[in-house]
Amino acid sequence: MSEKIEKSNEDLPRYLKDRIERNRQKALALQKSKLIHHPNAKGEVVSIDKSVIKIGATRYKDTGGGFLLEEVDQTSEAVSDLPVVIQKPPIVEPDRPECQNCEKPFATSWLFDTFNCKCCDECKELETYKLITKTEAKANYLLQDCDLEKREPPLKFIKRKNPHNVRWGDMKLYLELQVRNRAIEVWGSEEVLEEEKEKREEKKVISKAKKYNKQLRELRMNMRSSMYDRTSAASHTHDFGPEIYNEESDSYTRKCTTCPYEETFEKM
Template sequence: MSEESEELSSAVKKQIQRNREKAIILKRSKLVSHPYSKGAVYSEDTTTIKIGATKFKDTGGGFLLEEMPDEQEFENIVKELDAPTPIIEYDRPFCETCEKPFATSWLFDNFEFKCCDLCKDPEMHKLITKTEAKDSYLLKDCDLDKREPILKFIKQKNPHNSHWGDMKLYLRLQVEKRALEVWGSEEKIEEERTLREEKKVMAKSKKYEKHLKELRKGMRSSLYDRTTAGPHVHNFGPETYDEEEDEYHRKCTTCPYEETFEKM
């Protein structure tokens, strides 16, 4: 009887062991596919599991109850959340001068120009006003404000009068590049600049000649002495035409007065 009892007890123990192994395998399979799972899952004891940094209590009723972390675990979680986000190296722009990646740049933030703050040069990266950009580089408003991509600018108070409108400041390097896009080459820009300068000189010369003619007319009319007795009536001789000046002339035959006029 004792031998049968011993054999039965041994068989029961083996069955219990097999059932326990099946239960462990089933439990592990449920944990891996559990909908709450957002990280590494492992069991701390028979009733507690840990998913990522969060602990859950197996209530045995078909759901998990989240356990509040202790003080030390809570401090560790806060430190992880407060830690700065790591900068991914390949996402950082490279400086066009030193060819190194940079995290912050005043030129990049304001003008999207890839240059780090260490390589920023006051002369090379000079800012110019909109008026200077148009006059020096022969650009129009549409070239700066409408042609794609629209040039970036910053606004600054006018130093000459605070009541005037804010000035628009552009990055000179970007304005030079835009001028080349509009005109095609530096040679064409210089040709156009020379042509415009010649037109300005010619306009000033014509204005000066016109003013000089007016002075001559005044001098000629003042040569006649109006203090003499009796009104003088001019007796003009034949008209003469000056093709170069496009003017007509006639002289009084009895006095030095000479009249210059144009015919419409």
């Protein structure tokens, strides 16, 4: 056992070796004195048990390795007043994360620190790791606020000033890669997401077409009303025939049986 201790001590710095030797000599002197007052002690030497020795107000523990360890009173006021500082352990070589793009280990990364994305600083400029606004994330991937902020785990983002108007609120920028993965999680698969986007685009086209046709019908009716001779209309009462339904324009047409007047209208 002593050979192993001596062998391990060979790798220690010189000042640690000297400290160990001084402690060892001090312990040997205490054992030889057999509780006789130690010349370097400021108080009486008292043996509490086989492994603990008290010199004055200080307690020492015999480690059995050739030196004494000073015991600290955890209940003392001086120790209890010391602030507790918890430092984050450094990333040692085996724990360094690997970049998911180039598969090289890295020590620091802006994307890893900001978005918890395993990507080194050399690869963060790729198109895969671009940032998009919250509005783009909701529109391009059919997501809602709860999908971004409430669903666990909430997506990380950074805030930046709006470049279009400084008076507007700050923009929230998300990592598009994480937004895409969240959309697949919400919709089930990328194929279902694309189908839903196509359906919504079709609805938009149909809605725009209906709005255009309605405006066109209103324009035609206004033109016909302006072309009608109101002077002759005062002395003439129209006698309309049967109504004809136009399925294509979703409107009705009726003609006067006594004059060429024709009227097109819609029913609510």
